Amino acid sequence: xxxxxxxxxxxxxxxxxxxxxxxxxxxxxxxxxxxxxxxxxxxxxxxxxxxxxxxxxxxxxxxxxxxxxxxxxxxxxxxxxxxxxxxxxxxxxxxxxxxxxxxxxxxxxxxxxxxxxxxxxxxxxxxxxxxxxxxxxxxxxxxxxxxxxxxxxxxxxxxxxxxxxxxxxxxxxxxxxxxxxxxxxxxxxxxxxxxxxxxxxxxxxxxxxxxxxxxxxxxxxxxxxxxxxxxxxxxxxxxxxxxxxxxxxxxxxxxxxxxxxxxxxxxxxxxxxxxxxxxxxxxxxxxxxxxxxxxxxxxxxxxxxxxxxxxxxxxxxxxxxxxxxxxxxxxxxxxxxxxxxxxxxxxxxxxxxxxx
Amino acid sequence: xxxxxxxxxxxxxxxxxxxxxxxxxxxxxxxxxxxxxxxxxxxxxxxxxxxxxxxxxxxxxxxxxxxxxxxxxxxxxxxxxxxxxxxxxxxxxxxxxxxxxxxxxxxxxxxxxxxxxxxxxxxxxxxxxxxxxxxxxxxxxxxxxxxxxxxxxxxxxxxxxxxxxxxxxxxxxxxxxxxxxxxxxxxxxxxxxxxxxxxxxxxxxxxxxxxxxxxxxxxxxxxxxxxxxxxxxxxxxxxxxxxxxxxxxxxxxxxxxxxxxxxxxxxxxxxxxxxxxxxxxxxxxxxxxxxxxxxxxxxxxxxxxxxxxxxxxxxxxxxxxxxxxxxxxxxxxxxxxxxxxxxxxxxxxxxxxxxx
Numbered sequence: 001x002x003x004x005x006x007x008x009x010x011x012x013x014x015x016x017x018x019x020x021x022x023x024x025x026x027x028x029x030x031x032x033x034x035x036x037x038x039x040x041x042x043x044x045x046x047x048x049x050x051x052x053x054x055x056x057x058x059x060x061x062x063x064x065x066x067x068x069x070x071x072x073x074x075x076x077x078x079x080x081x082x083x084x085x086x087x088x089x090x091x092x093x094x095x096x097x098x099x100x101x102x103x104x105x106x107x108x109x110x111x112x113x114x115x116x117x118x119x120x121x122x123x124x125x126x127x128x129x130x131x132x133x134x135x136x137x138x139x140x141x142x143x144x145x146x147x148x149x150x151x152x153x154x155x156x157x158x159x160x161x162x163x164x165x166x167x168x169x170x171x172x173x174x175x176x177x178x179x180x181x182x183x184x185x186x187x188x189x190x191x192x193x194x195x196x197x198x199x200x201x202x203x204x205x206x207x208x209x210x211x212x213x214x215x216x217x218x219x220x221x222x223x224x225x226x227x228x229x230x231x232x233x234x235x236x237x238x239x240x241x242x243x244x245x246x247x248x249x250x251x252x253x254x255x256x257x258x259x260x261x262x263x264x265x266x267x268x269x270x271x272x273x274x275x276x277x278x279x280x281x282x283x284x285x286x287x288x289x290x291x292x293x294x295x296x297x298x299x300x301x302x303x304x305x306x307x308x309x310x311x312x313x314x315x316x317x318x319x320x321x322x323x324x325x326x327x328x329x330x331x332x333x334x335x336x337x338x339x340x341x342x343x344x345x346x347x348x349x350x351x352x353x354x355x356x
Numbered sequence: 357x358x359x360x361x362x363x364x365x366x367x368x369x370x371x372x373x374x375x376x377x378x379x380x381x382x383x384x385x386x387x388x389x390x391x392x393x394x395x396x397x398x399x400x401x402x403x404x405x406x407x408x409x410x411x412x413x414x415x416x417x418x419x420x421x422x423x424x425x426x427x428x429x430x431x432x433x434x435x436x437x438x439x440x441x442x443x444x445x446x447x448x449x450x451x452x453x454x455x456x457x458x459x460x461x462x463x464x465x466x467x468x469x470x471x472x473x474x475x476x477x478x479x480x481x482x483x484x485x486x487x488x489x490x491x492x493x494x495x496x497x498x499x500x501x502x503x504x505x506x507x508x509x510x511x512x513x514x515x516x517x518x519x520x521x522x523x524x525x526x527x528x529x530x531x532x533x534x535x536x537x538x539x540x541x542x543x544x545x546x547x548x549x550x551x552x553x554x555x556x557x558x559x560x561x562x563x564x565x566x567x568x569x570x571x572x573x574x575x576x577x578x579x580x581x582x583x584x585x586x587x588x589x590x591x592x593x594x595x596x597x598x599x600x601x602x603x604x605x606x607x608x609x610x611x612x613x614x615x616x617x618x619x620x621x622x623x624x625x626x627x628x629x630x631x632x633x634x635x636x637x638x639x640x641x642x643x644x645x646x647x648x649x650x651x652x653x654x655x656x657x658x659x660x661x662x663x664x665x666x667x668x669x670x671x672x673x674x675x676x677x678x679x680x681x682x683x684x685x686x687x688x689x690x691x692x693x694x695x696x697x698x699x700x701x702x703x704x705x706x707x708x709x710x711x712x
Contacts, residue, residue, distance in 0.1 A: 018668065295701050297694065309682040310711050312374065312702075314694040316686055323684035326665040330677050330686055338653065338670040345651055346668075355666050 001131045002104045003049035004203075006094040009038055009058040009066055009112035010084050014343045015272045015336070018327035019307055022356055027058075027113035028065055030291070031276060036069045037113045044116060048123040049108070055097075056112070057081060057090045076227075082236045088210075088250035089217060089242035091199070095206040096221045106130040107206065109199040109247070115268040115275075122265045125167075129261045130200045132168055138259045139201040139209065140168070141252065143193035144267050149183035152271055154195040154248065156260055167262040174253045193260065196267050199247065205257060214250040217242055272336040273320040273329075277303040292323075303333065327355050357487045358460045359405040360559075362450040365394055365414040365422055365468035366440050370699040371628045371692070374683035375663055378712055383414075383469040384421055386647070387632060392425045393469045400472060404479040405464070411453075412468070413437060413446045432583075438592045444566075444606035445573060445598035447555070451562040452577045462486040463562065465555040465603070471624040471631075478621045481523075485617045486556045488524055494615045495557040495565065496524070497608065499549035500623050505539035508627055510551040510604065512616055523618040530609045549616065552623050555603065561613060570606040573598055628692040629676040629685075633659040648679075659689065683711050 013026040020026050027038045035043075042054065051072040056079070058066045063080030067073075081090065091109055098107055108126060116122050125142075133140045143156050154177055159170035174195070178186060186192035211218040220238050225231035243250075252258050268275055277289045288296050292306030294313075301318040304311040311323045320336055322329040331339060346352035369382040376382050383394045391399075398410065407428040412435070414422045419436030423429075437446065447465055454463055464482060472478050481498075489496045499512050510533055515526035530551070534542060542548035567574040576594050581587035599606075608614050624631060633645045644652050648662030650669075657674040660667040667679045676692055678685040687695060702708035 018666075295698055295705075297697060297701070306684070309684070310374075311684050311686070312698045313686040314698060315688045315691045319686065321684065321686050323679070325681050328662070328665070328667050328677065328679035328684045330667070330669040330672055330675065332671045335671045341653060342651055342668045342670060345653070349651075 001106055001127070001134050002102065003045075003053065003106055003108050003126070003130050004094075004098050004101060005045055005049045005054045005108045005110055006091070007038065007041055007054065007056045007110050007112045008087060008090060009056050009062070010081055010090070011113060012059070012084075013113070014340055017339055017343050018324045018329050018355065019305060019322055023062070023065065025062070025113075026270075028062070028069055031270065032115060037270075038066065038069050041110060041112050041114075041116075042070050042073070044119040044122060045110075045126075048126050052077075055079065055094060057094070058112075059084060079235075081239055082232075083239045085239055085242045085244040087197075087247045088214060088245045089239060091206065091247045091251075092210050092214070092217045092221060092242075093224065093238070095201070095203040095210065096224060098203040099207060101203060104134065105203060106134050106200055107203055109197075111197050111269070113270065114196070115266070115270045117266050125261065125263060125265060126200070129168075132259070132261070133200040133205075134202055136162075136259065137202065137205050138257050139199055139205060139252065139255060140259045140261050141171075141200075142196045142198040142263045142267075143260045144196055144263050146183075146187040146192065146194055149180060149187040150194065151177060151180055151183045153177065153269065155183075155186050155192045156195045157192050158260055158262075162259065167264070169260050169262070171252075171258045171260055174248055193262065194267070195248070196263065196269075199252075206251070209251050209255045209257060213254040214245075217250065273303050273305070273322065273331070273339070274333040274336045276305075277301070277320075277333060301333065357462055357483070357490050358458065359401075359409065359462055359464050359482070359486050359556075360450075360454050360457060361401055361405045361410045361464045361466055362447070363394065363397055363410065363412045363466050363468045364443060364446060365412050365418070366437055366446070367469060368415070368440075369469070370696055373695055373699050374680045374685050374711065375661060375678055379418070379421065381418070381469075382626075384418070384425055387626065388471060393626075394422065394425050397466065397468050397470075397472075398426050398429070400475040400478060401466075401482075404482050408433075411435065411450060413450070415440060435591075437595055438588075439595045441595055441598045441600040443553075443603045444570060444601045445595060447562065447603045447607075448566050448570070448573045448577060448598075449580065449594070451557070451559040451566065452580060454559040455563060457559060460490065461559060462490050462556055463559055465553075467553050467625070469626065470552070471622070471626045473622050481617065481619060481621060482556070485524075488615070488617070489556040489561075490558055492518075492615065493558065493561050494613050495555055495561060495608065495611060496615045496617050497527075497556075498552045498554040498619045498623075499616045500552055500619050502539075502543040502548065502550055505536060505543040506550065507533060507536055507539045509533065509625065511539075511542050511548045512551045513548050514616055514618075518615065523620070525616050525618070527608075527614045527616055530604055549618065550623070551604070552619065552625075555608075562607070565607050565611045565613060569610040570601070573606065629659050629661070629678065629687070629695070630689040630692045632661075633657070633676075633689060657689065 009027045060080030129140045155175040157172040159172040162168040288302045294304045294311045297314045299316040303320045305322045307324040365383045411433045416436030511531040513528040515528040518524040644658045650660040650667045653670045655672040659676045661678045663680040
């Protein structure tokens with residue numbers, strides 16, 4: 001089994017403003033270490049897959065920054081989408097391009113900007129899931145037992161185990177992001193898991209399923225160039241014509257070949273500044289979470305991020321404080337979802353663009 | 357009567373960190389308008405005194421920045437003290453240099469970094485106090501009725517009025533910064549006023565009082581050069597030999613020629629970021645006080661200062677938030693005195709100097 005990671009890095013998240021900007025979205029930020037989340041994602045694969053077997057699909061205008069962030073990946077393996085069309089066209093494109101990669105080829109579609117740890121456990125399970133996908137001709141998706149009634153994630157209702165004691169099971173149903181009451185039920189009924197958006201499959205299996213369930217995408221594939229980055233016009237035509245739809249909706253919800261692998265590693269999509277704190281508090285690293293140079297006197301529950309400068313606080317409680325050279329954000333941790341309102345306000349204000 | 361303002365601008369206040377730095381102390385900051393507090397101070401004198409009659413005494417290493425801040429003052433009227441020795445040596449030097457300024461000359465010693473408003477009222481009272489100082493051969497000091505039991509100010513106990521209904525009165529006693537119980541008594545007994553540190557006197561009167569009460573300073577004066585900025589070595593000798601003492605302690609507390617003028621203008625020494633808020637709230641300009649570009653959503657009682665960038669906050673309550681290109685400060689308004697602890701911490705930390 002040979003893994004071909006396809007890392008999806010097209011996000012434009014605004015939830016990490018003012019650190020995240022149009023030209024530097026979340027996956028390019030050093031949120032969990034000294035390097036970008038994308039570079040963390042690549043490093044996490046070391047030993048399970050080779051950089052030369054790895055692809056990154058991002059937005060066209062981010063391709064240069066992505067290449068700089070992960071220089072060990074061949075330049076022509078970084079694909080810049082001319083227009084974002086959700087995940088299905090990107091996954092289909094990857095399966096198409098890797099269709100002749102060999103009998104032992106397994107594609108691993110992975111997010112570029114999530115927290116996954118410990119890395120060793122992740123690699124072990126990734127390899128095991130890839131082997132299962134190859135053996136069974138299946139599309140395996142990683143799922144996590146919920147630790148809270150999260151309304152921001154999709155869920156998968158798990159069916160029967162493929163064998164007694166196996167972490168592999170069939171899918172009973174995909175569930176869209178639930179309301180709080182439903183999420184509370186999901187979090188406690190033992191049958192629902194978080195859908196982490198990580199898929200493993202032999203390329204031919206995915207292509208068959210795309211042909212069966214998303215023919216409007218499948219019919220566009222033969223017009224793609226035989227090699228990556230060879231024909232910009234063909235890529236533009238493909239993305240221009242493809243529907244904007246997630247791989248979950250286009251294929252996974254309809255496929256009889258979907259299996260879930262119950263993950264034993266920890267996962268978080270790191271959806272906000274507050275999530276940065278939740279993860280580390282869980283690790284018991286103290287009540288404040290800091291990045292960069294900070295001085296926090298008599299402060300608790302603070303997430304402080306200094307991008308090249310200094311955050312200094314006295315008596316701060318449960319606040320997110322972010323310093324960048326041109327902007328400072330202050331927000332209670334339980335209101336970080338309103339950072340988007342700030343970004344919206346900036347978009348509407350004269351001159352606000354300079355901060356986006 | 358001709359006023360010769362002598363503006364004392366040698367402060368090194370740390371309470372406005374991170375905006376205030378060693379090379380840009382409070383008097384050079386645009387805290388109350390778009391220009392520096394020193395420039396505000398000079399502008400406030402327009403119509404009462406001429407720039408060419410005005411002097412600024414500052415620290416030697418700040419002299420260049422001071423000249424840039426108030427270019428209308430003749431360059432050689434900006435005196436850079438080689439070493440800070442409190443106010444008495446500076447006042448004595450000014451009196452000495454102005455001793456031949458004419459029969460109608462009155463020196464007005466003024467702080468460079470206080471809030472004083474409205475300007476018109478201030479000018480009227482300044483001129484009236486100057487005339488009184490000249491007529492009576494007195495040292496007149498401005499005092500304000502306390503509006504709160506402030507422990508950070510010195511007080512003056514007022515004696516008898518010089519005439520029924522006159523704002524001029526004799527001094528019963530100077531009082532050091534009191535404890536809170538004493539300050540509460542002072543604030544309500546009607547006899548104690550805040551000492552604003554503004555003095556008016558004919559130069560000859562001050563020189564006589566210095567000779568009488570501070571001979572160790574008086575004896576150094578004849579060695580000063582006849583003209584300003586003519587002899588750096590003589591200035592260095594003077595400041596090297598002079599005692600470090602305030603004009604209040606050296607002269608005012610002992611002089612029988614001191615009078616107080618009860619001020620009708622508003623005054624605040626603007627001792628902290630929180631004071632910035634207090635003053636404006638009193639003017640009813642809303643619950644948040646902002647400078648520079650700010651977006652404050654659902655926030656109350658915030659003092660937000662953006663130095664060339666942006667402060668963005670959601671749900672902030674009673675906080676001071678200051679953004680500078682290399683540092684951000686966050687602090688509850690009622691704990692701004694602890695900004696000094698942050699500065700002390702920076703002084704002690706490796707590399708902390710870069711932020712001071």
